[in-house]
Amino acid sequence: MGKGIFITATGTDIGKTYVSALLVKQLRQWGSNCGYYKPVLSGAIVDGDEIIADDAQIVCTTAGLKGNPLDRVSYAFEPAVSPHLAAQMEGKHIVLEKIIEDFTVHANRNDFTVVEGAGGIITPLDLDIKLFMYDLPDVLGLDVIIVADAGLGTINTTYLTVDFLKRSMINVKGIILNNFDIEDVMHRDNLQVIERICEVKVLGTVKTNGTRIDFIDGALEKIYE
Numbered sequence: 001m002g003k004g005i006f007i008t009a010t011g012t013d014i015g016k017t018y019v020s021a022l023l024v025k026q027l028r029q030w031g032s033n034c035g036y037y038k039p040v041l042s043g044a045i046v047d048g049d050e051i052i053a054d055d056a057q058i059v060c061t062t063a064g065l066k067g068n069p070l071d072r073v074s075y076a077f078e079p080a081v082s083p084h085l086a087a088q089m090e091g092k093h094i095v096l097e098k099i100i101e102d103f104t105v106h107a108n109r110n111d112f113t114v115v116e117g118a119g120g121i122i123t124p125l126d127l128d129i130k131l132f133m134y135d136l137p138d139v140l141g142l143d144v145i146i147v148a149d150a151g152l153g154t155i156n157t158t159y160l161t162v163d164f165l166k167r168s169m170i171n172v173k174g175i176i177l178n179n180f181d182i183e184d185v186m187h188r189d190n191l192q193v194i195e196r197i198c199e200v201k202v203l204g205t206v207k208t209n210g211t212r213i214d215f216i217d218g219a220l221e222k223i224y225e
């Protein structure tokens with residue numbers, strides 16, 4: 001089976017999809033035939049009979065991945081709420097075995113697969129069976145990258161996410177700071193403080209409207225390792 005990475009964030013709407021799209025694009029430019037897989041998506045757009053998995057569509061467009069974006073998603077729910085509630089509202093159950101099976105198909109097709117979570121790492125998937133987002137990296141055998149905002153409040157949310165993952169014995173490969181402005185003294189300080197107190201490397205930064213991840217110290221190769 002191919003290798004991969006699990007992309008989480010300090011919360012919802014922080015930039016997992018934006019950063020995943022750039023990561024897939026840059027890994028492909030570098031020579032990998034990197035793919036993308038999203039286990040659970042809520043807030044899918046329904047247009048007549050068609051379900052549009054927006055996150056997968058954005059990644060496919062940015063990174064030039066072919067095929068129907070929906071094939072890269074195991075569960076696409078219409079309500080824009082937490083996956084556990086979205087599944088409940090649609091009378092469905094999120095089944096871990098299906099996620100493992102679907103991931104395996106992608107992992108066998110590609111030498112590397114970028115897997116995007118939904119929301120943050122403690123997002124519930126099914127409360128009855130106590131299935132949470134943090135169960136996925138472990139069962140899929142993946143290390144994690146945390147996407148965090150570069151701005152105010154990020155030290156707190158990033159530390160909490162790193163600390164939770166470490167306590168859960170999930171390996172954090174590094175952090176990518178989104179909406180990073182090199183001219184902003186607080187952004188530069190946040191980067192340093194996060195590395196110091198979390199004891200995890202910042203692998204790269206992405207500017208607002210950036211078209212690439214600016215990797216630090218050859219981190220792209222380290223992600224692929």
Ligand SMILES: Nc1ncnc2c1ncn2[C@@H]1O[C@H](COP(=O)(O)OP(=O)(O)OP(=O)(O)O)[C@@H](O)[C@H]1O
Pocket residue numbers: 009011012013014015016017018019055117118119120178179206207208209210
């Ligand atoms: N660096 C950036 N520059 C410009 N816009 C950005 C950037 N990062 C994220 N955005 C925008 O912010 C919004 C949220 O980003 P994104 O969809 O990537 O978050 P997410 O963490 O994937 O959210 P979800 O939890 O819903 O999957 C989107 O409209 C996206 O285009």
Ligand SMILES: [Mg+2]
Pocket residue numbers: 016017018055116
């Ligand atoms: Mg997303």
